[in-house]
Amino acid sequence: MFEKILVSNRGEIAVRIIRACKELNIRTVAVYSEADANSMHVQMADEAICIGSAASSDSYLRIDRIVSAAEITDVDAIHPGYGFLAENAHFADVCESCNIRFIGPNSRAMNSLEDKAVSRALAKKAGVPVPPGSDGLVDNEQSALSVARKLGYPVIIKAVAGGGGRGMRQAHNDISLVKGYHTARTEAEKAFGNSGVYIEKFIENPHHIEFQILADTKGTVIHLGERDCSIQRRNQKILEETPSPLMETKFKDLRKRMGKAAIRIAEAAHYVNAGTVEFLVDDKGNFYFLEVNKRIQVEHPITEEVTGVDLVKQQILITMGEPLKLTEKDTAFKGHAIECRINAEDPFDGFRPCPGRIDMYYAPGGRGVRVDSHVYAGYTVPPHYDSMIGKVIATGKDRPEALNRMSRALGEFMISGVKTTIPFEQAILQDPNFRRGVYGTNFVEKLLGGARRELIEKDA
Numbered sequence: 001m002f003e004k005i006l007v008s009n010r011g012e013i014a015v016r017i018i019r020a021c022k023e024l025n026i027r028t029v030a031v032y033s034e035a036d037a038n039s040m041h042v043q044m045a046d047e048a049i050c051i052g053s054a055a056s057s058d059s060y061l062r063i064d065r066i067v068s069a070a071e072i073t074d075v076d077a078i079h080p081g082y083g084f085l086a087e088n089a090h091f092a093d094v095c096e097s098c099n100i101r102f103i104g105p106n107s108r109a110m111n112s113l114e115d116k117a118v119s120r121a122l123a124k125k126a127g128v129p130v131p132p133g134s135d136g137l138v139d140n141e142q143s144a145l146s147v148a149r150k151l152g153y154p155v156i157i158k159a160v161a162g163g164g165g166r167g168m169r170q171a172h173n174d175i176s177l178v179k180g181y182h183t184a185r186t187e188a189e190k191a192f193g194n195s196g197v198y199i200e201k202f203i204e205n206p207h208h209i210e211f212q213i214l215a216d217t218k219g220t221v222i223h224l225g226e227r228d229c230s231i232q233r234r235n236q237k238i239l240e241e242t243p244s245p246l247m248e249t250k251f252k253d254l255r256k257r258m259g260k261a262a263i264r265i266a267e268a269a270h271y272v273n274a275g276t277v278e279f280l281v282d283d284k285g286n287f288y289f290l291e292v293n294k295r296i297q298v299e300h301p302i303t304e305e306v307t308g309v310d311l312v313k314q315q316i317l318i319t320m321g322e323p324l325k326l327t328e329k330d331t332a333f334k335g336h337a338i339e340c341r342i343n344a345e346d347p348f349d350g351f352r353p354c355p356g357r358i359d360m361y362y363a364p365g366g367r368g369v370r371v372d373s374h375v376y377a378g379y380t381v382p383p384h385y386d387s388m389i390g391k392v393i394a395t396g397k398d399r400p401e402a403l404n405r406m407s408r409a410l411g412e413f414m415i416s417g418v419k420t421t422i423p424f425e426q427a428i429l430q431d432p433n434f435r436r437g438v439y440g441t442n443f444v445e446k447l448l449g450g451a452r453r454e455l456i457e458k459d460a
Contacts, residue, residue: 002026002076002320005103007041008066009081012374012390013296014041017079020312029073031066033059035382040374047073054384060084063091070100077101077319079312083386086295089114103319105273105294112269113292115160117198119269123289126268128261131280131288133200144181145174147199154202157181159188159195165235166191170202203288205440206280207246208232210293211262212303213275214314216324221266223259224307224331227299229278231428233351233444238421239428240299241338242306245399245437251285258287259328265292274300274315283440301372301393302337335395336402340410340425342373342390344381347424347448354419355383364412368395368405381418389420399437403429 006029007017014030018041021028030045035054042048049069052059059065061084070078078095080086080103089107096102113119117137120130134147137160148155148171157180159167167188169180181197189195208229215221228244229237247255262277269292276297278290300311309331318324345351361377373390375381381389392409396402407429410422428434431447 002101002316004029004046004073004075005316006031006066006070006073006075006078007045007081008060008078009084009086010036010039010041010060010374010385011388012372013081013083013298014039015044015374016372017081017312018044020310020316023310024313024316026316029069029075031060031069033384035384038379040376040379049073054382056084056385063088063094066091067094067098067100070095071098075100077103077316079103079315080295082295082298087114087293101319103273103315105271105275109269109271110294113271113294115196116158116291117160117196119265119292120198120289122268123265126261126264128265128289129287131200131203134198136198137196138181138199141178141181144199145177148174148177151199151201153177154204155199156202157184157197157199159184159192159197161188161192161194161196167197168235203280203282205442206230206282207244208237208278208290208441209244209246209258209281209287210276210278210297211259212297212300212311213262213266213271213277214311214318214324214326215266215271215273215275216318217272217321218323220324221263221271222324222326222328222331223262224303224309224311224328225333226255226258227297227302229299230439230441231434231443232441233448237299237341238444239338239340239425240302241336241399241402242302243333243336246281248399249437251281254281254285254287261287261289265289273318274311298341298388298391299339301370301391302339305337305370305393305395306333306335307331308334335397336399337393337395338402338406340392340406341388341421342392342413342415342425343387343421344389344418345387345421346419347421351421353383353387355381355387356418357381358389358415359417360414362412362414363390364392364409366409368402369393369409370395389415389418403435 004027028045030048051065085091089110092102169184171177171180185195212224227242231239276293281287363371370393394406
């Protein structure tokens with residue numbers, strides 16, 4: 001049994017991990033930047049160590065400082081959360097070389113899945129469908145044009161490393177292909193230190209479906225169902241739900257087939273711990289492998305709510321060598337769950353970040369409402385990190401009840417001092433197409449277009 005775990009992250013996920021550790025009677029160590037000295041995770045942990053200035057490159061991305069903090073406090077393991085170093089194979093190796101357990105997959109599995117072009121090849125070998133695309137990296141402009149013309153426009157250029165929509169560009173002709181190719185490479189180099197890109201046929205307005213997996217050290221791999229993550233802007237998720245309306249109404253056999261595909265990919269990569277296999281699904285029910293997220297996901301709470309499984313605790317137990325005591329029969333869906341990400345942004349001004357001091361904060365509650373957050377009245381949202389300040393999770397016996405409960409919860413949420421995405425989340429919930437479960441990845445773009453027209457008409 002672990003006695004002490006260091007949490008190498010910040011914000012709501014650090015709070016979430018500390019809570020899981022406390023329930024397992026495991027002591028915790030928080031690391032923090034100078035900008036996060038008053039953050040909730042620092043106050044909740046048993047011990048806390050400052051590891052640098054505000055910039056993440058000088059704090060949360062400093063492997064040497066994090067490992068030093070772990071050694072000074074004599075921890076058994078490090079939980080990386082999501083983002084920052086969570087999917088860094090070198091970090092995992094350094095932890096293990098210092099006799100500190102890394103709560104996540106090992107570097108071998110990470111490396112086999114880190115490069116999206118390599119993981120695409122792995123999926124093909126495992127018999128999982130992938131979108132038509134280039135065979136590996138596209139090294140120059142002429143090759144990019146050749147691949148795009150062979151596939152037929154539209155295509156999408158993708159960075160092989162990283163995520164969050166960076167290093168991705170759509171192209172509908174030769175001119176936009178050349179421009180997008182160079183832009184994607186430059187953006188990927190700046191964001192991930194890797195300018196490598198590949199090209200795929202662009203699937204227009206697909207559904208973005210991901211499967212949660214758990215894999216133990218004994219070779220057992222299970223999935224805990226899907227999450228529909230199609231509500232996105234700039235390839236970043238805004239709202240997620242489970243089960244997917246697509247599978248509940250239109251393609252009822254899809255869950256079984258996609259779940260088996262997710263497990264095959266995990267087995268092919270010799271994956272251990274929690275992970276997420278992401279797919280695109282077209283309107284005909286064809287699905288295509290997208291990538292594997294080798295960490296806990298932001299949206300993991302909705303899976304917890306419908307299955308009753310604490311995924312963070314499972315991560316810790318698996319790292320300790322415990323075999324899975326769950327089967328897929330034990331994790332049957334119960335009800336419906338929706339998550340809304342609350343960001344300190346202005347959704348009607350291009351989702352411009354709005355850091356600043358929160359003057360008043362009142363979180364919603366009541367039956368079927370969960371709030372995962374690290375903020376409080378008087379907290380200052382720093383400009384240095386991701387703008388997410390919390391998540392609201394609403395559950396119900398079915399989708400209509402969960403939707404109504406989420407709308408009620410968002411209506412109760414009171415945050416002043418910074419602008420948030422709550423009004424836009426409410427607009428999503430009230431949209432007739434969303435209420436019917438009819439939406440794809442271009443839903444937000446269409447909704448924003450309508451919202452802008454309404455604002456213009458109102459001002460006129």
